[in-house]
Amino acid sequence: xxMGKTIVEKIFSLASGKDTYAGDxxxxxxxxxxxxxxxxxxxxEAFRDMGGRSVWDPSKVxxxxxxxxxxxxxxxxxxxxxxxEFAQTYGVNLYDAGSGICHQLMVESGLIYPGALVVxxxxxxxxxxxxxxxxxxxxxxxxAAVFMSGKLWFxxxxxxxxxxxxxxxxxxxxxxxILKIIDIVGADGATYKAIEFCGSTxxxxxxxxxxxxxxxxxxxxxxxxxxxTDEKIASYISSLGIKKNLELKSDGGAExxxxxxxxxxxxxxxxxxxxxxxxxxxxxxxxxxxxxxVFLGSCTNGRLEDLRVAAKILRGKIINRDVRMIVVPASRxxxxxxxxxxxxxxxxxxxCIVCNPGCGPCAGAHQGILAxxxxxxxxxxxxxxxxxxxxxxxxxxxxxxxxxxxxxEGKITDPRRLLKS
Amino acid sequence: MSVRIVGRVWKFGDNINxxxxxxxxxxxxxxxxxELSKHAMEALIPNFAEKVKRGDLIVAGRNFGCGSSREQxxxxxKHLGIGAVIAESFARIFYRNAINIGLPxxxxxxxxxxxDGDLLExxxxxxxxxxxxRNEIYSIxxxxxxxxxxxxxxxxxxxxxxxxxxxx
Numbered sequence: 133x134x135m136g137k138t139i140v141e142k143i144f145s146l147a148s149g150k151d152t153y154a155g156d157x158x159x160x161x162x163x164x165x166x167x168x169x170x171x172x173x174x175x176x177e178a179f180r181d182m183g184g185r186s187v188w189d190p191s192k193v194x195x196x197x198x199x200x201x202x203x204x205x206x207x208x209x210x211x212x213x214x215x216x217e218f219a220q221t222y223g224v225n226l227y228d229a230g231s232g233i234c235h236q237l238m239v240e241s242g243l244i245y246p247g248a249l250v251v252x253x254x255x256x257x258x259x260x261x262x263x264x265x266x267x268x269x270x271x272x273x274x275x276a277a278v279f280m281s282g283k284l285w286f287x288x289x290x291x292x293x294x295x296x297x298x299x300x301x302x303x304x305x306x307x308x309x310i311l312k313i314i315d316i317v318g319a320d321g322a323t324y325k326a327i328e329f330c331g332s333t334x335x336x337x338x339x340x341x342x343x344x345x346x347x348x349x350x351x352x353x354x355x356x357x358x359x360x361t362d363e364k365i366a367s368y369i370s371s372l373g374i375k376k377n378l379e380l381k382s383d384g385g386a387e388x389x390x391x392x393x394x395x396x397x398x399x400x401x402x403x404x405x406x407x408x409x410x411x412x413x414x415x416x417x418x419x420x421x422x423x424x425x426v427f428l429g430s431c432t433n434g435r436l437e438d439l440r441v442a443a444k445i446l447r448g449k450i451i452n453r454d455v456r457m458i459v460v461p462a463s464r465x466x467x468x469x470x471x472x473x474x475x476x477x478x479x480x481x482x483x484c485i486v487c488n489p490g491c492g493p494c495a496g497a498h499q500g501i502l503a504x505x506x507x508x509x510x511x512x513x514x515x516x517x518x519x520x521x522x523x524x525x526x527x528x529x530x531x532x533x534x535x536x537x538x539x540x541e542g543k544i545t546d547p548r549r550l551l552k553s
Numbered sequence: 554m555s556v557r558i559v560g561r562v563w564k565f566g567d568n569i570n571x572x573x574x575x576x577x578x579x580x581x582x583x584x585x586x587x588e589l590s591k592h593a594m595e596a597l598i599p600n601f602a603e604k605v606k607r608g609d610l611i612v613a614g615r616n617f618g619c620g621s622s623r624e625q626x627x628x629x630x631k632h633l634g635i636g637a638v639i640a641e642s643f644a645r646i647f648y649r650n651a652i653n654i655g656l657p658x659x660x661x662x663x664x665x666x667x668x669d670g671d672l673l674e675x676x677x678x679x680x681x682x683x684x685x686x687r688n689e690i691y692s693i694x695x696x697x698x699x700x701x702x703x704x705x706x707x708x709x710x711x712x713x714x715x716x717x718x719x720x721x
Contacts, residue, residue: 171623173584174624207583211584269622273654274649274650276710277709280719319568323616516620517572518573518578521578523576
């Protein structure tokens with residue numbers, strides 16, 4: 133009998149066909165691959181330059197038009213056209229403008245399941261660990277090699293175990309928990325490692341919330357975030373009609389590179405301040421900062437639960453006249469469900485701008501670019517200088533509840549002030 | 554590509570993220586590398602692209618290249634003729650991307666001893682950096698042999714052109 137294994141070591145053992153542990157370099161089979169309109173062009177060019185003739189398994193590859201969708205420039209229209217032509221020629225899945233954000237679409241697509249090894253030409257590919265897969269971001273040239281071969285080399289990462297316990301107070305959301313974790317671990321505290329999120333708080337968290345946790349693992353440098361399988365994942369997977377329902381947990385004797393425990397019973401809403409994601413403060417320390425724009429959406433916080441909590445705060449109210457609030461559902465399915473539940477009507481009546489599913493203003497290319505000296509509070513995952521427009525703009529990151537409260541008041545506001553529940 | 558690189562240092566700090574290297578707004582609107590490279594590092598050093606000379610080196614602290622998976626980050630650095638990026642540590646996607654496009658990314662724990670304008674000699678095959686300005690020697694973390702093969706071929710595309718197959 134070998135040593136105990138982490139979830140990650142188990143997935144790499146499956147994918148490489150060898151008994152592997154952290155530190156091993158393996159060639160592994162890929163179960164799904166994704167590129168979007170910010171990364172596909174270079175991948176398609178590299179595929180051609182390397183003499184690619186066919187895609188190893190077109191049913192497992194998705195090209196997704198989400199970053200500037202619909203196109204805002206002629207240049208981008210050209211990129212989209214090249215993606216459509218590539219998809220047509222090689223038979224890979226294409227999700228065109230308006231379908232939603234790549235990471236939400238992948239989760240809804242059926243390509244992601246427990247034990248799958250997934251690569252995406254986007255750093256937030258780590259999101260899919262919430263479904264018990266090992267998913268990580270790679271570059272465009274490597275993606276071209278994956279298109280051709282369905283394989284890639286990996287160094288099996290060590291795992292940092294983060295145990296979260298306690299019931300978060302009302303209006304303290306998964307986003308606040310992950311921001312607090314980033315505050316503790318730091319922007320490079322998990323470089324080259326996998327982060328396994330566990331504990332009673334994670335167990336009782338919804339799939340939406342777990343996706344938020346895993347999404348931001350890369351903000352600590354991690355290769356992926358991952359969560360052991362349970363009945364919630366099993367029922368989510370089977371609701372998508374996927375039969376692949378592997379049970380995956382780390383063994384008792386598995387070796388971790390470190391363990392961190394966090395109790396969230398008394399956690400305050402958290403805010404990441406300019407210009408670093410690990411520059412995190414409790415909301416009480418930044419309340420009152422005036423904002424020009426609020427963004428609710430992104431692969432971090434554009435899901436139904438996020439829209440619901442914001443709508444609950446905004447219902448029957450009108451946002452501050454000096455603020456523009458942009459709301460972007462993460463996928464068409466989420467958009468439709470939000471329509472059904474009356475959430476979109478609440479946003480529109482409150483004075484929000486509701487845009488089509490996609491990345492919205494997060495990547496700084498359209499739908500709400502910041503001018504110099506403007507301040508944005510965003511539910512997305514990065515507040516780097518210049519990310520959403522001017523290098524002289526400031527970005528604060530927070531939860532959907534803090535975003536809605538801030539839009540009402542025109543300044544950063546603790547959502548607990550506005551909602552007694 | 555030579556395994557011996559000599560150049561002048563442009564010194565940067567910790568956590569130089571991909572938006573600082575090349576902002577998303579440019580990456581998403583400019584596909585021509587000549588045009589895109591004009592904006593490299595501009596939020597940190599205005600007109601960096603005009604000031605930098607071919608063969609210069611970038612030296613930085615921890616977590617260089619953190620953030621997005623954009624391959625344009627190492628691409629613009631390489632396109633400006635930077636001979637190597639030397640950092641105390643790299644974000645993992647940037648590191649893989651750099652090797653895959655043929656830009657030497659070198660881990661050195663002693664980058665705090667190196668100053669802006671220093672002249673360095675990097676010897677990849679013997680695994681050291683010589684600071685010719687200060688007459689000091691620093692050790693570097695060796696690049697794994699399989700990756701070095703991709704790097705000296707000029708990146709993954711050139712590797713495939715050279716050998717007619719992928720490394721795996």
